[in-house]
Amino acid sequence: MDAADTPVPHHETPVLGNPDLPPEGEANTVDHPRSTVMTGPRNPVIESQFPNQIDPPRTDISTQAFFWSSFNISPRRVQQGGWAREITKQDFAISDEIAGVNMYLEAGGIRELHWHQTAEWAVMTRGKCRVTTISRNGVPSVEDVEEGDLWFFPAGTPHSLQGLGPDGAEFVLAFDDGDQSESNTLLLTDWFAHTPPDVLAKNFGVAQEVFRDIPLHNLWIFSGDEPGDLAADQAAAGVEWGSAEPIIFRLSRSTPLHKNSGGSIQIADSTNFPLSNTVAAALVTVEPGSMRELHWHPNADEWQYYLRGSARMTVFNTGPHANTTDFRAGDVGVVKKNFGHYIENTGDDVLQFLEVFKTDRYEEISLANWLSHVPPSLVTAHLNIDEATLATFPRGAQGITPLR
Numbered sequence: 001m002d003a004a005d006t007p008v009p010h011h012e013t014p015v016l017g018n019p020d021l022p023p024e025g026e027a028n029t030v031d032h033p034r035s036t037v038m039t040g041p042r043n044p045v046i047e048s049q050f051p052n053q054i055d056p057p058r059t060d061i062s063t064q065a066f067f068w069s070s071f072n073i074s075p076r077r078v079q080q081g082g083w084a085r086e087i088t089k090q091d092f093a094i095s096d097e098i099a100g101v102n103m104y105l106e107a108g109g110i111r112e113l114h115w116h117q118t119a120e121w122a123v124m125t126r127g128k129c130r131v132t133t134i135s136r137n138g139v140p141s142v143e144d145v146e147e148g149d150l151w152f153f154p155a156g157t158p159h160s161l162q163g164l165g166p167d168g169a170e171f172v173l174a175f176d177d178g179d180q181s182e183s184n185t186l187l188l189t190d191w192f193a194h195t196p197p198d199v200l201a202k203n204f205g206v207a208q209e210v211f212r213d214i215p216l217h218n219l220w221i222f223s224g225d226e227p228g229d230l231a232a233d234q235a236a237a238g239v240e241w242g243s244a245e246p247i248i249f250r251l252s253r254s255t256p257l258h259k260n261s262g263g264s265i266q267i268a269d270s271t272n273f274p275l276s277n278t279v280a281a282a283l284v285t286v287e288p289g290s291m292r293e294l295h296w297h298p299n300a301d302e303w304q305y306y307l308r309g310s311a312r313m314t315v316f317n318t319g320p321h322a323n324t325t326d327f328r329a330g331d332v333g334v335v336k337k338n339f340g341h342y343i344e345n346t347g348d349d350v351l352q353f354l355e356v357f358k359t360d361r362y363e364e365i366s367l368a369n370w371l372s373h374v375p376p377s378l379v380t381a382h383l384n385i386d387e388a389t390l391a392t393f394p395r396g397a398q399g400i401t402p403l404r
C-alpha cells in the first residue's frame with residue numbers, strides 16, 4: 001500500500017469528506033480526477049440551472065428518491081377563462097401526501113362550482129379572486145382573496161373561484177392527498193347532465209323543460225362576467241356577517257413565528273386558522289446570504305413551492321444518504337417526515353417559498369435548539385468541539401440564520 005492509498009483519518013481531513021467504506025463521493029477521487037468525467041450527451045442549458053446537482057457538495061453521499069419537480073415543466077390544461085397545471089403523485093412519486101395545482105383565472109374567469117374528496121388549501125400568488133363556499137353546517141361564505149391570502153375548504157365542501165379585475169388571479173392549490181387531481185373533481189354541470197331530467201324536475205319543483213339547455217359537457221373553467229360588489233354578492237348568497245367560520249387567512253400579514261435580520265417564518269395552521277385542520281403551512285422569507293436553518297419535521301412530509309429567488313437544499317436521510325439540488329421560482333420540493341434539511345438562499349435577491357404539510361399543527365425540530373439543550377459535554381464528546389466554542393452556538397431555534 002503506498003501513501004496515496006492510505007485513508008486519511010477523518011479528523012485530519014482539511015475538507016469534509018465521507019469517512020465511510022466503501023469510498024463514495026467526489027472527495028475520494030482527488031487522485032483520480034478522470035473518475036468524475038462526464039462524456040455526454042449533455043444539455044448545458046439544463047445543467048446551468050442545477051449547479052449543486054451537477055457538482056454536488058463534497059459531503060453529499062449516495063442517492064435517494066428525487067425530491068425536485070416544477071410547475072415550469074408541467075403541461076397546462078387551457079380553456080377559455082384560464083388554465084391549470086398540476087404535480088400529482090403520478091408525476092412525482094415522493095409526493096404522496098400533497099398534490100399541487102397552479103391555476104390562472106382571467107378577470108371574470110370561473111372555476112366551476114365543484115367539490116372533491118380531499119381538502120383544498122390554496123394561496124393567492126398574483127391578483128385577486130372571489131371565492132364562494134357553503135360549510136358542512138350549511139353556512140354560506142363569499143370572500144375576496146388577495147395576494148398573500150390563503151383559503152381552506154375541508155374535504156367535500158362545495159366551492160367556486162372567479163378571477164377579479166384588472167388582471168385575474170393566479171394561485172397554487174395543495175390537496176391533502178397526492179393522488180388528487182384538478183381533473184378529478186365532482187362538477188355541478190356533470191351531475192346535472194347525468195341526472196334524469198324528471199329527477200331534476202322533481203328535485204327543484206319545476207318542469208323538465210327548464211333543463212333543456214344545460215351543458216352536456218362540463219365547463220371546468222370558463223369565461224364569465226366580472227363579479228360586482230362583494231357586499232351585494234354576499235347579501236344575494238344569504239351570507240350573514242360573522243356567521244361563518246373564516247375560510248380565508250391573511251398569511252402574509254400574520255405575526256411571524258421567527259423573525260430576524262435573515263428573514264421570517266409565518267405560520268398558518270389550526271392554532272391560528274381553526275378551519276385548516278388537515279393542512280399546516282409556513283411562508284418562509286430568506287434574505288440573500290441567509291439560510292433556513294438545519295431542522296426536520298416530526299409530524300408530516302414537507303411540500304415546498306418556491307415563489308421567488310433561488311435556493312439549494314440538501315436532504316439528509318438514513319444510510320447515510322445526503323443529496324443536494326437547486327430550486328427556483330415555480331419549482332416544487334418534497335422532504336419526507338423526519339429527514340434533515342436546510343434551504344439556503346443562493347441568489348442576490350430575496351428567497352421566498354411555502355412549506356405545506358398534511359397535518360393540523362406546524363411542528364419542527366431545530367438542530368441548534370436540540371444541541372443547546374443537552375449537556376455540553378455530551379455534544380463535545382461527539383463533535384470534537386471545545387465547550388467554549390460550543391457555548392457560542394445559538395441557544396435556541398432561529399428558524400432563519402441571522403445575517404452576520
Ligand code: MN
Nearest residue numbers: 114115116120
Ligand atoms: Mn377545488
Ligand code: MN
Nearest residue numbers: 296297302355
Ligand atoms: Mn422544513
